[in-house]
Amino acid sequence: MSESVITENLLDNLSTAVIVLDGELIVQYANHAAQSVFERSLNLLIGCSFNQFIATSSLDFERFQNSMEFGEVYSDSEVTFKFIDGRHTQADVSVTSILENQDKRLLVEIRLVEQQKKISQENHQWAQQRAARELVRGLAHEIKNPLGGIRGAAQLLAKQLPSEELQEFTQVIIEQSDRLTNLVDRLLGPNLRPSFxxxxxxxxxxxxxxxxxxxxxxxxxxxxxxxxxxxxxxxxxxxxxxxxxxxxxxxxxxxxxxxxxxxxxxxxxxxxxxxxxxxxxxxxxxxxxxxxxxxxxxxxxxxxxxxxxxxxxxxxxxxxxxxxxxxxxxxxxxxxxxxxxxxxxxxxxxxxxxxxxxx
Known part of the structure; x- marks a missing residue:
């Protein structure tokens, strides 16, 4: 396997977005993480201006030019990106000047600030939601069992009552029991076996x-x-x-x-x-x-x-x-x-x- 293929494989498996720009800030390369950030395939990114898909950002593009001309390393934290499709995110950005076949290039690294926060928050929320669902399911089962008895007793009572006016009260009990049973069934979720x-x-x-x-x-x-x-x-x-x-x-x-x-x-x-x-x-x-x-x-x-x-x-x-x-x-x-x-x-x-x- 050639060295270039190994390098590309390594870059594509990074969680950090890596983009290579020329002197006009035209995209020359973007790894998989960068394609995910911009939500564009490599073919749609190459040849386009770096900021073509960005509506606004807090990046200082003059510092990009300084990095290109003087080899200055430019980094900025918690940069706000707003993309033209309405998405917005925050990221840490580093810009480094490199040489590629005697041509100056800019290596731009973008690390999403929210990524680690999301992972931690997701795990915490998932555990809380799972506990809440189990609590609700337990309560739903406890409610559903006596509801059947209440409905059955109302039906038996309705047969013993002499007037239709009194039977209206038992009908209310039956209707409300059915309503609660339906609500409990929805709380318990689907009971059909999956068909994948x-x-x-x-x-x-x-x-x-x-x-x-x-x-x-x-x-x-x-x-x-x-x-x-x-x-x-x-x-x-x-x-x-x-x-x-x-x-x-x-x-x-x-x-x-x-x-x-x-x-x-x-x-x-x-x-x-x-x-x-x-x-x-x-x-x-x-x-x-x-x-x-x-x-x-x-x-x-x-x-x-x-x-x-x-x-x-x-x-x-x-x-x-x-x-x-x-x-x-x-x-x-x-x-x-x-x-x-x-x-x-x-x-x-x-x-x-x-x-x-x-x-």
Missing amino acids: DWHNVHKVLDKVYNLVRLDPSHNIAITRDYDPSIPDIYLDQDMMQQATLNIVRNSVQVLSENPETVGEIHVVTRIERQVIIHGACFPLCVKIQIIDNGPGIPTELKNTLFYPMVTSKKEGSGLGLSISQTLIGHHRGKIEVDSWPGRTEFTLYLPIEKKDPQT
Whole structure:
């Protein structure tokens, strides 16, 4: 194996984004981590200006020129990037002048500040949410058993009562018992056995797209931006449809409660590399983003958003997102959320596994 191939393999396995620029700040090389940061493939990055995809940043580009001319090492911490697609992040940036075939180049290293914070926060929140779900499931079982007895007793009592007026009271008991039973069933989550197989994730998302698009109760625009290179993944179609539909409907409800905004929802798919999910690193994952232009998630709800019965919506039950996270967990995936006024992003990560040709 040649030295250049070994070097490229090493760079592509780094978690730090590495970009090589020429004197005009035109991209000459970008490793996999850099492609993930800019959400562009290598072919779409090479030949483009470094700041072409950046709407604003706190970088001092004059220091870039000084690094090129005088070999000065430039570094800046907690640089704020806002990309043209609306994403924003913070990163530590280092710029070093190098020689490549007698030509001066700039080696730019970008280390996302939020990455380690997210990993630690994710592990903490996952443990809390799992404990909350177990507590709710235990309570749900304790509630469901006596509910059956209450309903049965009301039915027997109704047969013994002489007048229809008195039977109206037992009917109320039966109806409310059924309502509580239905709520408890939803708290317990799906009880069907998963049916996993190899499927195109876009077919699942198209079903969600059509369900929401054809719903006459709203006029919110929903658009799709799919990466056609994503291979089939091992999933349960019904579970995935329910998980994504819950999130999209959540966005629809929030946008419907804010009619002063022209509601828009975007469903985007991409391939993400080197994703850490609950402590395990997956080389390749499908990244599904559901983005809306609503008012954002209230700060006080961000850390408990996936807990059962937590909601900020007037008509919400607080179960949709909790169920979605459980269903995505069955696929060894995870859900992340990033929100600020005017934009909320739910991001689903699903591992891409090698398909066994014998299955």
